[in-house]
Amino acid sequence: xxxxxxxxxxxxxxxxxxxxxxxxxxxxxxxxxxxxxxxxxxxxxxxxxxxxxxxxxxxxxxxxxxxxxxxxxxxxxxxxxxxxxxxxxxxxxxxxxxxxxxxxxxxxxxxxxxxxxxxxxxxxxxxxxxxxxxxxxxxxxxxxxxxxxxxxxxxxxxxxxxxxxxxxxxxxxxxxxxxxxxxxxxxxxxxxxxxxxxxxxxxxxxxxxxxxxxxxxxxxxxxxxxxxxxxxxxxxxxxxxxxxxxxxxxxxxxxxxxxxxxxxxxxxxxxxxxxxxxxxxxxxxxxxxxxxxxxxxxxxxxxxxxxxxxxxxxx
Numbered sequence: 001x002x003x004x005x006x007x008x009x010x011x012x013x014x015x016x017x018x019x020x021x022x023x024x025x026x027x028x029x030x031x032x033x034x035x036x037x038x039x040x041x042x043x044x045x046x047x048x049x050x051x052x053x054x055x056x057x058x059x060x061x062x063x064x065x066x067x068x069x070x071x072x073x074x075x076x077x078x079x080x081x082x083x084x085x086x087x088x089x090x091x092x093x094x095x096x097x098x099x100x101x102x103x104x105x106x107x108x109x110x111x112x113x114x115x116x117x118x119x120x121x122x123x124x125x126x127x128x129x130x131x132x133x134x135x136x137x138x139x140x141x142x143x144x145x146x147x148x149x150x151x152x153x154x155x156x157x158x159x160x161x162x163x164x165x166x167x168x169x170x171x172x173x174x175x176x177x178x179x180x181x182x183x184x185x186x187x188x189x190x191x192x193x194x195x196x197x198x199x200x201x202x203x204x205x206x207x208x209x210x211x212x213x214x215x216x217x218x219x220x221x222x223x224x225x226x227x228x229x230x231x232x233x234x235x236x237x238x239x240x241x242x243x244x245x246x247x248x249x250x251x252x253x254x255x256x257x258x259x260x261x262x263x264x265x266x267x268x269x270x271x272x273x274x275x276x277x278x279x280x281x282x283x284x285x286x287x288x289x290x291x292x293x294x295x296x297x298x299x300x301x302x303x304x305x306x307x308x309x310x311x312x313x314x315x
Contacts, residue, residue: 001256002121003288011066016315029292031309037292045126075108128262163247202250238267249283261291273297
């Protein structure tokens with residue numbers, strides 16, 4: 001399992017150098033509004049996801065950081081640096097240079113690696129449902145116009161719908177592979193059983209959060225309260241947020257991954273905040289959680305994994 005061991009940022013908001021040594025399982029970052037938590041997460045996700053840095057992102061990062069270095073548990077390092085503009089250089093020429101020269105991936109022998117190599121080593125997930133980009137909204141525009149089951153869907157409804165579709169597709173694929181006569185070995189049956197149990201863990205978590213709803217919870221995620229059916233669109237914002245988060249983690253199917261969660265506890269009751277990190281960790285113990293929050297209750301049971309932004313800056 002490849003995780004992030006350290007995040008190093010030079011010229012952090014012009015305040016000094018930021019250095020965060022990470023735990024392989026749970027990491028919680030606190031700090032005042034505007035302290036840079038979201039910028040750190042967005043930058044790390046952009047670099048690790050293996051996609052080229054967009055122009056707007058590069059400009060944003062350049063205004064905030066001069067250099068970023070991520071050290072991975074396999075001893076690879078991924079670095080990004082701000083490249084100065086030379087005189088008489090057009091922005092297009094400059095941006096081309098940025099794409100080619102600003103990012104480096106080195107293995108433990110100092111040899112250059114490619115993003116394709118990195119993707120084989122690491123799986124990245126990112127969630128901040130309160131700051132969705134317009135491109136994501138455009139993705140759902142057709143669904144907004146044609147959705148029959150939800151009269152006036154919000155983006156959160158459609159994100160949950162996507163995760164339910166991913167879940168159902170994965171389960172169907174597992175069942176289909178089991179029906180295949182060539183896949184009926186003892187090993188394949190054990191793997192199917194392990195995967196099926198993994199996908200079922202979400203219902204145990206739902207019982208911890210949705211205590212006022214009837215049980216058992218159904219796989220179609222239509223909830224019942226006092227015998228009445230309540231669809232996703234009928235849930236509160238906090239309930240939708242926790243359902244989306246549980247679905248996203250469940251859909252990793254306990255596979256090793258790194259999950260950035262930027263203030264996922266917003267709109268949640270304090271009782272939920274206190275069990276949030278533990279429940280997510282139980283859903284996938286092989287996941288490295290990197291989470292930011294303003295809520296002291298979220299760190300319940302994880303006090304030794306908490307750092308404040310100001311603690312990590314060397315002036």
